[in-house]
Amino acid sequence: MSAYQFNGSAVAHDEEGYLVDIAEWSPDLALLIAKSENIEMAPEHWEVVNFLRSYYEEYQVAPAVRVLVKEMTKKYGKEKGDQKYLYSLFPYGPAKQACKIAGLPKPTGCV
Amino acid sequence: MAGDDNIIDRANGDPLECPALAPGVMASSKPYVAAPAHQEALGFPGQLVEGWQEKAIARLGELLESSRALRVYLDSCVKCGACTDKCQFFLGSGDPNNMPVARQDLLRKVYRRYFTLAGKLTPSLVGAEDLTEQVLEEWFSYFHQCSQCRRCSLFCPYGIDTAEISMAARDIMDTIGKGQKYSNEIIGKVFKIGNNLGLPPKALKATLQGLEEEIEEETGVAVRLPLDEPGAEILLVTPSADFFASPHMEGLIGYAKVLHESGISWTFSSHASEAANFGMFIGSTDNMRNVALRIRKAAEDLGVKRLVFGECGHAWRVAYNFLDTLAGPFDFLDPKYPRPQHICEFTWDLIKAGRLTFDKSKNDQIRLTFHDSCNVARASRMGDEPGGQFEIPRAILRATCNHFYDMAPETIRESTLCCGGGGGLLTDELMDVRIKGAQPRMRALRAVADEHGVTHMAAICAICKAQFSKILPKYGFDMEAIVSVHQMVSNAIVLSGSRTGDASDEDDAPDGEHDGGPAAQKEGSGDE
Numbered sequence: 001m002s003a004y005q006f007n008g009s010a011v012a013h014d015e016e017g018y019l020v021d022i023a024e025w026s027p028d029l030a031l032l033i034a035k036s037e038n039i040e041m042a043p044e045h046w047e048v049v050n051f052l053r054s055y056y057e058e059y060q061v062a063p064a065v066r067v068l069v070k071e072m073t074k075k076y077g078k079e080k081g082d083q084k085y086l087y088s089l090f091p092y093g094p095a096k097q098a099c100k101i102a103g104l105p106k107p108t109g110c111v
Numbered sequence: 112m113a114g115d116d117n118i119i120d121r122a123n124g125d126p127l128e129c130p131a132l133a134p135g136v137m138a139s140s141k142p143y144v145a146a147p148a149h150q151e152a153l154g155f156p157g158q159l160v161e162g163w164q165e166k167a168i169a170r171l172g173e174l175l176e177s178s179r180a181l182r183v184y185l186d187s188c189v190k191c192g193a194c195t196d197k198c199q200f201f202l203g204s205g206d207p208n209n210m211p212v213a214r215q216d217l218l219r220k221v222y223r224r225y226f227t228l229a230g231k232l233t234p235s236l237v238g239a240e241d242l243t244e245q246v247l248e249e250w251f252s253y254f255h256q257c258s259q260c261r262r263c264s265l266f267c268p269y270g271i272d273t274a275e276i277s278m279a280a281r282d283i284m285d286t287i288g289k290g291q292k293y294s295n296e297i298i299g300k301v302f303k304i305g306n307n308l309g310l311p312p313k314a315l316k317a318t319l320q321g322l323e324e325e326i327e328e329e330t331g332v333a334v335r336l337p338l339d340e341p342g343a344e345i346l347l348v349t350p351s352a353d354f355f356a357s358p359h360m361e362g363l364i365g366y367a368k369v370l371h372e373s374g375i376s377w378t379f380s381s382h383a384s385e386a387a388n389f390g391m392f393i394g395s396t397d398n399m400r401n402v403a404l405r406i407r408k409a410a411e412d413l414g415v416k417r418l419v420f421g422e423c424g425h426a427w428r429v430a431y432n433f434l435d436t437l438a439g440p441f442d443f444l445d446p447k448y449p450r451p452q453h454i455c456e457f458t459w460d461l462i463k464a465g466r467l468t469f470d471k472s473k474n475d476q477i478r479l480t481f482h483d484s485c486n487v488a489r490a491s492r493m494g495d496e497p498g499g500q501f502e503i504p505r506a507i508l509r510a511t512c513n514h515f516y517d518m519a520p521e522t523i524r525e526s527t528l529c530c531g532g533g534g535g536l537l538t539d540e541l542m543d544v545r546i547k548g549a550q551p552r553m554r555a556l557r558a559v560a561d562e563h564g565v566t567h568m569a570a571i572c573a574i575c576k577a578q579f580s581k582i583l584p585k586y587g588f589d590m591e592a593i594v595s596v597h598q599m600v601s602n603a604i605v606l607s608g609s610r611t612g613d614a615s616d617e618d619d620a621p622d623g624e625h626d627g628g629p630a631a632q633k634e635g636s637g638d639e
Contacts, residue, residue: 015143015292016539059314064355067321083357083591093581095356096539108297109307110352110359110387110423110537110573 004032018099018106025103034101037092045089045101047076052102062099062107118546122586126522126554129196133205140544141248142255142536145290152299153398156288163287164242168225170286171218174279175226181279184271185222188212194263194273199528200256203547208253211263211273217249218280247289254280255291256544258536259392260485260529277534278394285393293538294389301402306351306385312338315381318354322364331610334371336363337378341413345370345377347454348386348406348430349421350573359576362422362595368604369458369597372467377419383409386426387573392535396437403429403437416444418451422595424484424533424572427453431491455571456493458600459503462510469603474512478565479599481505481517482552482579483527484572498524504571504596511603516563522555530570532578545578546585553586560588569596 001020003010006029012020017036019025030049034041041049051071055063063071065083073081086094095107147157160166175182194211196202201209208214216238223230223239230239240246259274267273284290300309310318319336326334337343347370353363370377383406390399410418418441420430430451435441444450461467481504493499501524509515522528531548559565570576570593579593 059311059317061308061310061314064318064360065357066360067318070321070325087590105309107308107355108293108300109355110350110577111308111356 004029004036006032016100016106019103022103022105030101030103033103037097037101039090039097039101041101044080045098047072047080048086048089048094048098049102051075052098052104056102056104062095062104065095068094118585119587121550122553122557124554126519126528126551126558127196127202130202130205132207134207137200137204137206137209137256137544137547138249138252140256140541141252142538143292143540144251145292145295149292149295149299150285150288150290152302153285153290153295153395155285155290155295159288163247163289167242167247167283167287168221170283171222171279172226174282175222178275178279180272181275184215184276185219187269188215188219188271189269191268193266193268194271197263197266198257199260199262199531199551200258200544200548203531203550204256204544206256208249209256211257211267214253214257215271215273215276217246217253218276221246247284250280250284251289254284255536255541256548258485258529258532258534258548260533261489262485262526262528265489265525274534275394278391280394281392281535282394285395290393291535294393294535298389298393298398298402301385301389301405305382305405306354307387307389308351308355310351310354310384312381312384315354315379315384319379322360322367326364326367330606332371332606332608334367334606336367337376339381339413340376340378343376343378343413343415345375345417345419346383346406346410346413346415347377347379347419347421348383348409348426348451349379349454350386350423350426351384352573352577353421354384356573356577356580358580358591358593358595358598359422359573361598361601362576363597365595365597365599365601365604366421366454368601368606369454369461369467372604372607373457373461378413378415380409380413382412386420386423386430388426388429389535391425391429391433399429399433400437403434406434407438407441410441411443417448418444419454419457420451421454422571422573422597424486424574428486428490453493453503455503455507455596456499458597459494459507462507468605469511469600470605471511471513471603473603474599475514477512477567477594477599478514478516478563479508479512479594480515480556480559480565480568481508481523481596482530482568482570482575483523484570484575485527485529485533487571488525488527501525504569507596508569508599511599514563516559516565518555518559522551528552528555530572530575530578531582533572533574537574537578542581546582549578549582549586553582553588556588557586567592567594569594569599571596 003012090097220240221242229237257277297307353359388402441450493503528551531545
């Protein structure tokens with residue numbers, strides 16, 4: 001199994017780069033995962049990642065895209081509250097790519 | 112992505128144009144192999160078993176015993192060539208192994224070798240081949256480039272159902288421990304959590320409550336999205352993508368508004384919070400039954416009288432064709448209604464009865480077309496008339512939207528193309544197959560966009576919606592150009608007692624009565 005080389009140790013991930021053990025996540029590891037996705041983490045990225053993590057902590061699943069959009073609007077204003085804004089931050093999709101960086105499992109199914 | 116410009120170029124042209132042959136160009140396309148945990152949860156061996164060749168051949172023997180149809184399909188092909196240019200994965204890739212006949216032959220050559228006299232005695236004369244590791248790799252690659260959409264079967268003079276052959280090949284691969292990660296991991300989640308997405312009941316409840324608040328804020332009407340409410344009249348079973356993705360969720364809001372207007376009590380179930388049944392994709396009757404039984408249990412436990420399915424293509428095939436065989440009889444449901452019923456049938460019945468009011472101008476910014484989803488189009492029906500599965504969704508769209516234009520006739524209705532992501536292909540590592548398979552549909556869409564200014568395409572399948580929102584931008588369209596049929600309903604419906612309803616001069620006559628028929632299309636075309 002492949003792994004991220006991080007602080008001198010190997011953190012296992014699956015074929016697509018999602019962490020095998022989500023407990024191994026840390027903000028510094030997120031920077032490394034983001035880099036492998038060609039994403040430079042700005043404060044806007046962290047706003048999304050932090051929300052995903054707190055939602056996951058409560059519900060054991062990533063939030064629906066619509067829920068994420070609504071939350072971003074509420075917290076950070078209308079210009080950050082649409083799907084396209086989220087795609088501009090995470091070109092491969094806020095659900096999948098942002099979950100990967102947040103250390104969460106990949107949303108599966110017809111999504 | 113470097114290739115994007117080229118892909119956009121490919122959006123122009125005849126959707127069904129036969130490509131130049133490109134042998135082997137898709138040979139390296141393979142899905143991820145299921146991990147042992149994904150396999151074992153479904154009753155399959157964790158990894159490729161010792162003596163897999165003998166076991167695979169034995170499994171093929173069992174399938175031939177249990178399905179006479181499979182034997183007929185494997186025996187009866189005369190290589191007439193009618194199917195060769197009918198598969199969107201061939202049209203988009205040019206790889207001759209994606210010609211349906213050639214894909215079938217990957218299994219047929221093994222069948223001939225071990226199950227026919229001529230193949231046993233003189234294999235090279237009859238196209239018979241040993242099951243080698245290389246053949247197994249070809250199976251894993253090319254049987255995961257078939258979306259089981261059955262477009263080829265429509266054109267086969269012998270009626271060979273290629274989907275059945277792909278399903279058999281996948282069943283054999285699962286049986287020897289070489290399953291596909293995407294489908295098998297998802298089926299495991301249904302058994303463990305209740306849906307493909309892995310959405311636990313607490314999250315589902317919160318999602319539904321959030322939507323209730325949103326609808327009330329927007330309309331002033333308290334539309335409910337109830338969960339696990341015993342004694343409700345209707346159990347609504349819908350793909351879990353409806354609770355998560357866009358434009359799926361906008362369709363979900365549409366179902367809730369229609370059910371609200373109907374005045375009939377209804378509920379979702381957390382136990383059966385999934386309409387999809389990927390057991391069909393992997394050709395496993397046992398897994399398909401176990402998924403279907405969850406719906407039966409939920410219906411019985413909640414004491415509902417009616418079963419309605421949301422917008423999900425293959426789920427409707429399973430529900431319409433197989434639900435009774437898998438999990439029936441459903442004699443505890445009210446026989447006055449279809450058992451089960453499609454949400455489009457439910458909505459259309461209300462429209463016909465004049466029970467829904469629409470303000471079609473709410474969709475005036477949209478110029479719409481409709482993508483028939485393969486499993487609905489070629490493996491099911493709706494309503495009481497032949498072709499209802501084509502007419503009813505269109506009638507709903509015409510009742511809710513002023514500008515509707517069909518795509519080229521050879522690309523819709525029973526001749527519809529797969530979105531490119533069906534049958535277990537909707538996974539990121541198969542993106543190349545998905546992009547290529549979508550090419551014919553993207554070309555047909557480009558043509559109506561150019562000719563009629565079409566801006567949006569509606570669908571009634573969660574896979575189609577997810578696939579198109581990813582693929583549309585690669586062909587130069589907006590990712591939000593794909594919409595749910597019930598999203599159009601949601602946009603236009605005037606809820607009783609809503610702020611919009613109070614403000615406008617209500618017209619009691621249903622829009623569907625005068626705008627829903629085929630004449631509406633002419634009327635629509637006329638305003639160009």
